[in-house]
Amino acid sequence: MKHQKKICLLFFIYLFFVLFLFNLNIFSFYKSDLTQEYARLFTQAKKLQEDGEFEKSIRFFEKSLNIARKIPSETKECESLFKLGITYWNTGELKESSEYYKLTLKLAQKLNLKNLEEKSRKALEIYKLYEDGKKYWSQSEFEKSIESFQQAIHFAKEIESKEHELKCLRRMSISYDELNKLNEFYSLNEKALKIAQSLNHKKEEGRCLINIGNYYLKLANYSEALNYYEKALLIMLNLQNRLDEAICLTNIGIIYENMGNYERALDYLKKALEIDKQLGNDFYIAMDLNNIGATFRTKGLISKNNEDFLKALDNFYECLKLTRKTGYKKSEVEVLNNIGTVHTDLENYHRALEYFQSGYKLAEEIKDVKSTGMILSNIGIVHFYLGDYEKSTEYYDRAINLVGDIGGEKILWEAYLERAKAFEKQDKFSEAIESYKESIKTIENIRSRIKLEEFKASYLAADKRLEPYHNLIHLLVKLYLSDTESTYNLEAFNYLERAKARAFLDSLELSQVDITQGIDAELLNHEKELMKDISNIYTRLLAEELSREKKEAIHEELKNNEGKLESLTREMRIESPAYADLRYPEIISLVETQKKLLNTKTAFFAYSISEENSYAFVITRKDLRIFPIPPRDIIQKQVTDYLKVINDKENQNFESGHELFKILVLPGLDKKIKTIIFIPDDILHFLPFETLITHKEKRNWLINNYKIAYAPSISSLSEIIRHKKLSRTKPQMDILAFGDPDFGQLEKEENGEDIFQEFFSSSYFNFFRLKYSGLEIDKISALFKKTNTFRREKATEKQLKEHRLRDYKIIHFATHSILDDKKPARSSIVLTLDKDPTEDGFLQMIEIYNLELNSDLVTLSSCQTGLGRFTRGEGIEGINRAFFYAGTSSVLMSLWAVNDEASYQLMERFYFHLRSSESIMNALRKAKLEMINSGILSHPYYWAGFVISGKADEIIFSSPIKKLFIFGIFLLLAVITLIVLRNIRKRT
Incomplete structure (x- = not known):
């Protein structure tokens, strides 16, 4: 067991x-x-x-x-x-x-x-x-x-x-940013950005990009700032980081506000506010309200509409409550200052002072130097309006001294402007002149860093940035008139030119540079793809029966693609070595103007229109005369009333045309002048000066006695002429013409225009067939030997782009155009609307810029091609300027919807005279005089709409007989000279 x-x-x-x-x-x-x-x-x-x-x-x-x-x-x-x-x-x-x-x-x-x-x-x-x-x-x-x-x-x-x-x-x-130590702020974020990229830390990368954007924004380098914000926005959208997405939207909105694009700014800022409200973040909601208020306020400065100021106050007051709740004192300082500015605008000066003083005390407490400087400047403005000019000057001096070394250009230009006004009131004219010049210098420094011409134009027009130019011109003219031996008139001319069409002038120089050199091929391909995508959108508009939802979706797609293309263009310019080396043209001097651009019979009439003091400058070969004209509101009313008269073919009361002649032209005329080149300003861009009445009793139009042309500025005309002289080859073909395009179903549909109405901010829409436009190009082509003409289904965008356009002296379009005064890049010449997926039939401004021309003339025989977005100081940004960029030296364009048959008659006679060895401007003048004398088409409605801009004295077609005659004259003069010299020697 x-x-x-x-x-x-x-x-x-x-x-x-x-x-x-x-x-x-x-x-x-x-x-x-x-x-x-x-x-x-x-x-x-x-x-x-x-x-x-x-x-x-x-x-x-x-x-x-x-x-x-x-x-x-x-x-x-x-x-x-x-x-x-x-x-x-x-x-x-x-x-x-x-x-x-x-x-x-x-x-x-x-x-x-x-x-x-x-x-x-x-x-x-x-x-x-x-x-x-x-x-x-x-x-x-x-x-x-x-x-x-x-x-x-x-x-x-x-x-x-x-x-x-x-x-x-x-x-x-x-x-460091809070201490206004911007160099350290930038340097630290550059280091952090490199680390974030090495770690693939996208959120931190995006935040560093935002900070670097903030750095450039504080330096008023808006193009660089926008570039960084847009890169950050893409990252935040991919991460679905709503908080930082809203920050990016806010900052982009601030940039557009600074550049004067108020609607676009409000669009971004309101999107940011919507996100921040969803997130329930009071700190950022307050910031959004402050920025929206600031946008309404600066919009009000331009619109002169108190509604904008009141909307600004509503946003500011709501912001102030939230800011005090969050306890962020820097934001409280900003909004107290902003409330003070609106009360100043509304002339509530003592109320404004209360807010400024509260803001100043708090800014001092938290040592916010930049805000302190801004408030000091604004207190100075209040004392100026209260009549204490000496005290206001003291505040401006303190502001300038405080922010001069911390990148406060945004504060400086306004402080210098306001100080100049105070000096002027104290009769300290030398000090006033220097301060106006400092204000302008600061504005132009900021403007020089903006990469897109469209933004350069809107920047100068926004806020009060044209005021130092106009005020300085007025002061210099006043001093000159009191001492005509002085050179103040020369300076006045210089600043007149500096305030005119500067973005257009810059674009002319840019057109001579290939900025694609040295650019990454991927960027160039991306640009082509985006332009193709935009064309496809317009093709889809024609091809589809669209519901409301579909329209909205396509519209959003179009906006997104246009935004991407705009961003890409900025990025390419930042990356381009050729763009970095670009040197913009100098403003032409009076001496150069007289020597290079004028003969004894030609005069420039250039205008400066401002709120209080307006002037006309008359420049001849040996003289400069300046005479005052009424301020902006009076001129606007007179011109607007007269435009109604000449646009109404039943109205025969042209008395106001005589009054405008006496105001705008008569004081500058002398007997020697036979040709006038008008350089308009403000509302005068819309006025055909040809229609002014020189003798009321005889109804004698200005064009009866003068050849007339136009230019955006004297400097830009000088550049156009210079580029023409630099052209190495002369076009061998006479004319390329497109007319009577086939608009397909839209020709028959009464509501055809509705398809596009929501996509364009345009004053004119219609797609009815232009029957006379076909006859027009047939008649014109019969006058010339070397021609190519395209009608109906052959008048396509593809056909245009496949031609070697540099070979043609004249390019002629007889068709409809679409204008967009909010997004000029969408403005188009409408060609045949077929279903070609590669081209949509809309030759848009952005595509015109990419054409390569060497023509003497582009004729836009379609409605309102001389119009577009009007920007103060810049003039009208329309299709015609795109053709100058592309390489033509003159553009014939229309200021209103011209009658189809009358256009046909005018164009036929214009080209007849042009073929008969007349200059462009004289050929147009003769054609108009024939219509005036015809009886039936004598009303300005029929003939005055077409005007010529650019190098209009060009004789494109010289006849052999005329050349022989001129040669004979020269030969005879040479023989006479030799005989005289020989007789002198014999006597000796």
Whole structure:
């Protein structure tokens, strides 16, 4: 029995031993599998972290942590805990990050893992210092904030943690920004941006881009700022980071407000406000309200509409409540200042002072230098309006001294302007002149950094930026009239030109440069794709029956593609070496004007229209005369009333035309003048001067006695002429003409225009067939030998682009045009509307810019081609200017919807005279005189709409007989000269 028990015991011992060995083996295999699984998960988590997929990385590190605990391996557990600390830091969940570092530290100490222990301890120190830095920032103790971040960065470098260094660099930069130390602010964000890109940390990359955009915005370098904000916006949209998306939208809106594009600014700012309200973030809601208010206020300065000022106040008051609730004093200073500016605009001066003084006290308290400077300038403005000019000057001086060294150009130009006005009131004219010049210099410095001509034009027209030009012109003219021996008139002429069509002048120089050289091929291909996509959108509009929803979707798609193309154009200009080396034309001097552009029978009549003081400058070969004309509101009414008369073919009361002649032209005329080139301003851009009545009783039009042409500015005309002289080859073909295009179904549909009405901010829409336009180009082509004409279905956009346009002296379009005065780039010449997917039939401005012309003349025999978006100072930005950019030297265009048959008659006679060796302007004059004398078509409605701009004295077709006659005259003169010289020698 005992023996059996022993056997039994031995068996159980053996069985237990076998089972133990078996389980040990299973555990060993299990542990091995877990180790492999841990390695897989940990490696995958690290890969996700390196790719910037931090949220996904956290999930894998958490799984690896669980496996490490199951193995169990405290070393691996410690590794995972540490990685979770870093990854939570990257996602911005700093509290969670610190908890993982605490766990890491505890375990590393237990296991004696010195490296992880040191890194965890320093990471926790960094976290504490980071939080201290933020706390000091919120308390406006910026120096202490910087000290905390600097220490944190020191620890980050010790443990080689780029992640910690990145966030601390960016946050520290904000404190430098608050101290107006912009160079340090920029430098820190540049460093942080490089680290963010190396870590694939997209969120931090986007935030660094925003900060660098802020840097350029503070320097009023709007193009660079916009470039960075748009890059940041793309990142935030991809990350679905709504908070930072709203910040980008806000900043882009601020840029458009500064550049005078108020509707676009409000569009961005309201989108930002909508997002911030959804997020419930009072701090950013307050900022949005402040920016929306500021946009309404600057819009009101241009519109002169009190409604805009009242909307601004509503937004500011709501902002002030929220700002005080959030306790952010810097924003409170800004909104108190803004409320004060609106009360100044509304002439509530004492109320304005209350807000300015409250803002000033708070700005001093938080040491906000830039806001202090702005408020001082605004207090000066109030004292100016209260009549205390000396006191106002003191405030302007304090503002200028305060912000001069901290990149405060936005404050400086206005402070200099207002100081000049105060000096002028004190009869300190030399000081006033210098201050006006400083204001203009600052404005032009800002303007020179803007990359797109469209934005350059709107920037100068916005706010009060034309005021220093107009005020300086007035002061210089006043001083000249009191001392006609002085040279103040020469300076006045210079500033007249500096205030006119500057963006157009710059574009003429840009047209001579190939900015695609040195540009990445990917960018160029992207540009082509975007332009193709935009064309496809218009083709779809023609091809589809569109519901309301479909229209809205296509409209949104069009806006998005146009926005991308605009951004791409800016980016290409920033990247282009040729654009960087571009030197814009100098403003032409009076001496150069008289020497190079005028003969004894030609005069420029250039106008400067302003709110209070307007002038006409008459420049002849040997003289400059200046005479005053009524201020803007009076001129606007007189011209508007007269335009109604000449646009109404039943109205025969042209008395107001005689009054305008006496005001605008008569004081500058003399008997020698036979040709007048008008340089209009403001409302005068819409006036055909040919229609002014020189003798009321005889109804003698100005064109009866003078050849007439137009130019945006004298400097731009000089550039057009210079470019023509530089052209190496002369076109061999006479004329390329497109007329009577096939508009397809739209010719028959009464509501055809409705398809496009929502896509264009246009004053004119119609697609009825222009039957006479076909006859027009047939008659014209019969006058010339070397011609190509295209009608109906052959008059396509593709046909135009496939031609070598540089070979033609004249390019003629007899068709409809579409104008968009809000988005000039959409303005188009309408050709055949077929279903060609490559071309939509709309030759848009942006496409015209890309044409290569060498023509003497482009004729736009379609309605309102001389119109477009009117911008103060710049003039009319329309299709005609795009053709100048493309390379023509003159453009014949229309100011209103001209009758189809009358256009045909005028064009036939114009080309007849042009073919008969007349200059462009004289051929047009003769054609108009024939219509005036015809009886039936004598009303200005029929003949006055077409005007010529550019180099209009060109004789395109010289007849052999005329050339022989001229040669004979020269030969006769040479013979006479030789005989005279010979007789003189004999006498000697």
